[in-house]
Amino acid sequence: MASVTSTITPFLIARPKWYRDPQIVRRRSITFLQRAFTYLVLIDIAFVFLVPIFYIMATSLKTSQDLSDPTIVWIPSGFFWINYPLAFFSMAYVKSLSNSLYISLGSAVGQTVSCAFVGYGFARIRFPGRDALFALVLFTFLVPPQTIIVPLFILYKNLGWINTYNPFVVPSFFGHGLKGALFVVVFRQFFKTLPWELEEAARIDGASAFGTWWRIMVPLAMPAVVVVFLFSVVWHWNDFFEPFIYLNRMEYFTLPMRLSVLSPSLDTATGGQASELFNEALVMAAVFLVIVPPLSIYLFTQRFFVESIDRTGLVE
Amino acid sequence: MRIAVARTSEALAGAGPRRRRMSLTTQRTLEGYFFVSPWVIGFLVFLAWPLFQSLFLSFNELQATSLTDLKWKGIDNYKEAFVIDARFLPRLWETLRNNLLDVPVIMIFSLFSAILANQKIKGVIGFRAVFFLPLVIGSAQVIKQLFAQGVGGATLSQGVNIQELVFEYIGPDAAAGVSDLLNRLLFVLWKTGVQMLIFLAGLNSVSPVLYEAARVDGATDWDRFWKVTLPLLSPVILVNLVYTIVDSFTDTFNSVLEYIQMTAFAGGFRLGYAAALGWIYFIVVFAILFVVVRITNRYVFYAGDRSG
Numbered sequence: 001m002a003s004v005t006s007t008i009t010p011f012l013i014a015r016p017k018w019y020r021d022p023q024i025v026r027r028r029s030i031t032f033l034q035r036a037f038t039y040l041v042l043i044d045i046a047f048v049f050l051v052p053i054f055y056i057m058a059t060s061l062k063t064s065q066d067l068s069d070p071t072i073v074w075i076p077s078g079f080f081w082i083n084y085p086l087a088f089f090s091m092a093y094v095k096s097l098s099n100s101l102y103i104s105l106g107s108a109v110g111q112t113v114s115c116a117f118v119g120y121g122f123a124r125i126r127f128p129g130r131d132a133l134f135a136l137v138l139f140t141f142l143v144p145p146q147t148i149i150v151p152l153f154i155l156y157k158n159l160g161w162i163n164t165y166n167p168f169v170v171p172s173f174f175g176h177g178l179k180g181a182l183f184v185v186v187f188r189q190f191f192k193t194l195p196w197e198l199e200e201a202a203r204i205d206g207a208s209a210f211g212t213w214w215r216i217m218v219p220l221a222m223p224a225v226v227v228v229f230l231f232s233v234v235w236h237w238n239d240f241f242e243p244f245i246y247l248n249r250m251e252y253f254t255l256p257m258r259l260s261v262l263s264p265s266l267d268t269a270t271g272g273q274a275s276e277l278f279n280e281a282l283v284m285a286a287v288f289l290v291i292v293p294p295l296s297i298y299l300f301t302q303r304f305f306v307e308s309i310d311r312t313g314l315v316e
Numbered sequence: 317m318r319i320a321v322a323r324t325s326e327a328l329a330g331a332g333p334r335r336r337r338m339s340l341t342t343q344r345t346l347e348g349y350f351f352v353s354p355w356v357i358g359f360l361v362f363l364a365w366p367l368f369q370s371l372f373l374s375f376n377e378l379q380a381t382s383l384t385d386l387k388w389k390g391i392d393n394y395k396e397a398f399v400i401d402a403r404f405l406p407r408l409w410e411t412l413r414n415n416l417l418d419v420p421v422i423m424i425f426s427l428f429s430a431i432l433a434n435q436k437i438k439g440v441i442g443f444r445a446v447f448f449l450p451l452v453i454g455s456a457q458v459i460k461q462l463f464a465q466g467v468g469g470a471t472l473s474q475g476v477n478i479q480e481l482v483f484e485y486i487g488p489d490a491a492a493g494v495s496d497l498l499n500r501l502l503f504v505l506w507k508t509g510v511q512m513l514i515f516l517a518g519l520n521s522v523s524p525v526l527y528e529a530a531r532v533d534g535a536t537d538w539d540r541f542w543k544v545t546l547p548l549l550s551p552v553i554l555v556n557l558v559y560t561i562v563d564s565f566t567d568t569f570n571s572v573l574e575y576i577q578m579t580a581f582a583g584g585f586r587l588g589y590a591a592a593l594g595w596i597y598f599i600v601v602f603a604i605l606f607v608v609v610r611i612t613n614r615y616v617f618y619a620g621d622r623s624g
Contacts, residue, residue: 038435049446136359144597144601148363150580153581154587180358
């Protein structure tokens with residue numbers, strides 16, 4: 001019986017619009033409950049991700065009395081804005097922000113350009129050793145950065161790159177750096193999904209390989225470019241481990257680095273008098289200031305995150 | 317005039333064979349190397365050479381204070397890690413155990429929320445936007461600060477008071493365990509952004525025709541999940557599994573990596589020993605990945621022709 005229905009399935013798909021499958025009608029009656037339940041679970045999960053943000057915002061506006069008052073959790077007794085300027089200055093916000101921007105934008109540009117370039121080579125050009133090289137790309141992804149951190153540190157030290165941003169920006173222009181291998185894979189998968197015809201037409205018209213890539217393929221790969229660029233910016237923004245190795249002077253610190261040294265620096269500023277409670281509101285204000293830039297980028301670009309996934313060919 | 321034409325054609329004839337001398341295959345090969353060359357150079361400079369050097373260093377004694385002073389130690393560093401150092405093995409074990417617990421939680425939760433976010437209901441785009449928040453601000457540092465300040469299980473379970481209930485009925489030890497688990501869970505859920513994204517892309521690539529067919533054959537939603545979604549998603553699950561394992565093992569918060577960093581830079585300055593620890597860790601992670609991929613690959617179902 002089942003086999004009979006499955007053989008006639010193709011005909012059923014092509015049925016006219018007005019035809020109402022009795023099963024669909026039956027399903028409608030239970031959808032309301034199903035839908036209510038789905039919304040409930042969706043809200044639950046969203047809650048997990050939103051609570052910390054609400055918590056940050058609420059706590060950052062509290063006075064020290066509010067902090068010690070157990071009845072005040074979500075709504076502070078007033079808006080105590082003073083934590084924001086305090087956090088702003090104790091993190092040297094403008095300086096650290098420009099440091100963070102330098103690292104994330106510089107590396108993101110490097111990774112986007114180089115990974116698009118390399119990914120195209122892996123996706124579209126057949127040459128001996130390609131598959132072996134691509135296996136090496138996957139292998140690089142598996143190497144924990146900590147395994148090679150010591151020689152890299154020595155290398156950068158000899159090059160005089162300690163306390164500069166070169167250790168982040170330069171490798172990214174070679175398709176390496178933070179999760180570079182992943183971006184090469186993303187571009188390769190994306191280029192594989194594009195039609196051959198345009199490219200062949202360009203080649204027949206006499207375009208060079210580089211010209212074909214730059215003028216035909218890159219414009220077509222915009223969804224992948226956007227996704228890789230955004231991911232690279234965000235990951236570099238949040239990166240923590242390598243900056244702490246290669247940067248050891250406060251004036252070069254990025255925002256998250258500043259955040260982590262905030263409490264000790266506060267203690268020295270107030271001569272160790274800053275109380276734990278006062279600290280919490282201030283730290284939350286600082287946390288908020290650190291997440292504001294990526295959060296606002298996200299608000300403007302979430303369409304790309306949410307919608308262009310289907311088109312990135314992340315999954316073949 | 318005639319001379320000019322003749323010259324041109326001569327030039328063309330001269331240029332022709334020279335270009336043709338390089339066959340199309342050779343030309344393609346050169347182009348291929350041209351495109352991947354930046355990566356290969358980067359690989360040699362920023363990965364292969366450091367990896368080799370790190371292996372070499374791991375058999376030596378090197379202090380960060382004097383980088384030229386190398387002393388050959390043989391396998392003493394490795395011996396020390398396993399036999400003398402009382403802090404390394406417990407940390408390695410702790411990391412393995414934590415990841416063994418975390419990886420399945422991350423996988424199941426992200427698949428679950430991806431399926432939810434893939435429902436065709438009103439407002440789902442807004443929920444997706446919220447679900448991707450961990451991608452943007454899941455910065456280890458920010459999250460660490462938050463959990464240090466106690467936005468863990470305490471805040472989340474306030475309405476339900478699970479901890480108190482457990483405390484009352486089972487005892488203080490269990491309550492501590494539960495609160496630990498809740499804190500950990502929340503921390504883990506914040507690492508699901510990329511996985512959810514990959515699952516969503518995978519779910520989108522499952523042809524609706526198959527669901528239709530299954531439904532016509534009388535399959536329930538439950539059946540369709542196990543018999544259609546899961547098999548078709550299995551390659552994506554494998555990709556995600558590998559990503560999750562690599563990601564959680566290279567997460568700078570795990571105690572082995574913290575220890576390596578401490579040994580090399582903060583306080584210890586023993587670069588040779590740190591390199592040895594790094595290599596031990598690398599081999600352990602690699603072995604785990606190898607086993608997981610070997611086992612999982614047996615259950616992966618590749619639909620259609622995937623030879624390319």
